[in-house]
Amino acid sequence: MTRSPHRLALLGAAIALVAGVGLLFTPWDGPVIVAAWVLIVGAAVLGAITLFLVRAPRS
Numbered sequence: 185m186t187r188s189p190h191r192l193a194l195l196g197a198a199i200a201l202v203a204g205v206g207l208l209f210t211p212w213d214g215p216v217i218v219a220a221w222v223l224i225v226g227a228a229v230l231g232a233i234t235l236f237l238v239r240a241p242r243s
Contacts, residue, residue, distance in 0.1 A: 193234040201227035 204223030207216055 190234050190238045194231060197227040197231040197234065200224075200230070 200223045204220045204227060207220035207223065210216060
């Protein structure tokens with residue numbers, strides 16, 4: 185488990201993405217829509233940074 189923290193980060197990003205998209209389809213307005221977009225953008229950024237760091241060469 186300690187050798188693959190990137191898998192946990194990608195799993196967290198996927199869960200945040202699904203939760204954000206799910207919130208977009210709810211009938212609620214206002215802060216819920218903002219929270220949904222924050223989750224979606226945060227998931228995209230977390231996933232991109234995680235994949236970049238996994239592929240970056242180690243010194």
